[in-house]
Amino acid sequence: xxxNRTRGVASIVRARVxxxxxxxxxxxxxxxxxxxxxxxxxxxxxxxxIRVLPGVLPAGAYVTLRNDGGQAAQLTGAKSSSYxxxxxxxxxxxxxxxxxxxxxxxxxxxxGQVVLAPAGYHLMLMHAVAPVVPGTRVRLTLEFSDGSTLPxxxxxxxxxxxxxxxx
Amino acid sequence: MNAxxxxxxxxxxxxxxxxxxxxxxxLLAAFALAGCQRSGDxxxxxxxxxxxxxxxxxxxxxxxGKAVTASDYLGKVVLLYFGYTHCPDVCPLxxxxxxxxxxxxxxxxxxxxxxxVSVDPARDTPPILHSYVTAFDPRAVGLTGSPRxxxxxxxxxxxxxxxxxxxxxxxxEVSHSAGVYIFDAQGRARVLASPxxxxxxxxxxxxxxxxxxxxx
Numbered sequence: 001x002x003x004n005r006t007r008g009v010a011s012i013v014r015a016r017v018x019x020x021x022x023x024x025x026x027x028x029x030x031x032x033x034x035x036x037x038x039x040x041x042x043x044x045x046x047x048x049x050i051r052v053l054p055g056v057l058p059a060g061a062y063v064t065l066r067n068d069g070g071q072a073a074q075l076t077g078a079k080s081s082s083y084x085x086x087x088x089x090x091x092x093x094x095x096x097x098x099x100x101x102x103x104x105x106x107x108x109x110x111x112g113q114v115v116l117a118p119a120g121y122h123l124m125l126m127h128a129v130a131p132v133v134p135g136t137r138v139r140l141t142l143e144f145s146d147g148s149t150l151p152x153x154x155x156x157x158x159x160x161x162x163x164x165x166x167x
Numbered sequence: 168m169n170a171x172x173x174x175x176x177x178x179x180x181x182x183x184x185x186x187x188x189x190x191x192x193x194l195l196a197a198f199a200l201a202g203c204q205r206s207g208d209x210x211x212x213x214x215x216x217x218x219x220x221x222x223x224x225x226x227x228x229x230x231x232g233k234a235v236t237a238s239d240y241l242g243k244v245v246l247l248y249f250g251y252t253h254c255p256d257v258c259p260l261x262x263x264x265x266x267x268x269x270x271x272x273x274x275x276x277x278x279x280x281x282x283x284v285s286v287d288p289a290r291d292t293p294p295i296l297h298s299y300v301t302a303f304d305p306r307a308v309g310l311t312g313s314p315r316x317x318x319x320x321x322x323x324x325x326x327x328x329x330x331x332x333x334x335x336x337x338x339x340e341v342s343h344s345a346g347v348y349i350f351d352a353q354g355r356a357r358v359l360a361s362p363x364x365x366x367x368x369x370x371x372x373x374x375x376x377x378x379x380x381x382x383x
Contacts, residue, residue, distance in 0.1 A: 053252070053259060053299065054299055057253060058253060058255040060255040060259065089256070093345060097342050097345065100256065100342075119260055122256050124256070126338065159259055159262075159263070159299075159302035160267075
């Protein structure tokens with residue numbers, strides 16, 4: 001073999017090794033990207049309902065959020081074409097006084113759930129674009145800290161309802 | 168606490184010890200009796216207010232725009248609750264619970280009235296209050312008035328409310344006392360239902376207070 005030819009074979013082998021290594025690396029990375037689901041893909045919503053109040057009064061929206069993923073999901077808020085503004089809020093009680101405050105984000109633990117329910121966490125819906133009729137469904141799009149979004153249909157319930165399926 | 172401590176004096180003669188024990192028991196009995204008298208003989212379950220709070224007294228405007236005083240509700244057991252209509256969470260929850268309580272009382276519920284007193288008179292006009300309270304229960308009445316009249320009423324019952332700072336869009340929240348004050352048909356303060364009170368206990372006490380009134 002001439003030295004030239006030896007060099008040629010070596011470079012072909014080297015190139016093949018690099019291709020193989022790159023393929024292996026990609027193969028190793030692929031399952032990672034598949035496991036790294038967005039918060040919206042991990043979270044299941046159930047028992048979603050809105051307590052509709054008369055006129056232009058703000059309403060409270062409630063939902064149970066289950067996180068089936070291995071990483072905590074951070075709910076940061078929601079938006080809806082039916083309301084001008086949606087805010088994530090928490091009601092609290094201290095010294096017999098009831099208070100409400102805005103919440104930046106709410107963590108849904110890995111393999112856990114949080115319940116947005118009256119007198120606790122809720123979404124405050126303000127300035128309905130059109131009157132919301134009890135019995136109908138209103139779509140709210142939940143927003144998570146990773147930028148993913150989850151559309152959920154909320155059942156509109158009358159003012160004196162105590163849950164999504166109470167009489 | 169002091170009375171309990173003096174029940175266990177260290178190294179005292181036996182006679183003195185038994186005298187002390189007797190007086191302790193007498194004191195306890197006296198307290199127990201006084202407690203019974205205050206609760207007015209009814210085995211009420213909610214926090215007893217009898218003798219601790221003034222009789223119901225106010226001069227406000229109802230949700231029909233009519234001037235009303237506490238005497239307009241004499242003969243009815245009154246459930247007094249302070250809140251505001253722009254409260255989307257806790258106030259509606261309380262009123263929805265009270266609605267279920269009224270339903271459970273059946274025909275007796277006509278002997279009671281829910282008085283929802285607005286602590287946000289700037290936004291809660293009688294028409295807004297009317298549509299709000301009637302969305303919960305036909306026996307609910309919305310009351311509003313001058314800030315002074317409302318402040319006097321909340322002070323009477325050591326209830327408090329405060330307007331939180333305005334948000335960028337001009338909306339604001341109001342922090343407020345969350346209990347329901349229950350008065351008998353003579354306007355006497357009887358019990359307080361805290362937010363944690365069970366529906367069963369509220370139904371129980373209202374049943375007693377309304378039935379008591381129905382007796383000759």
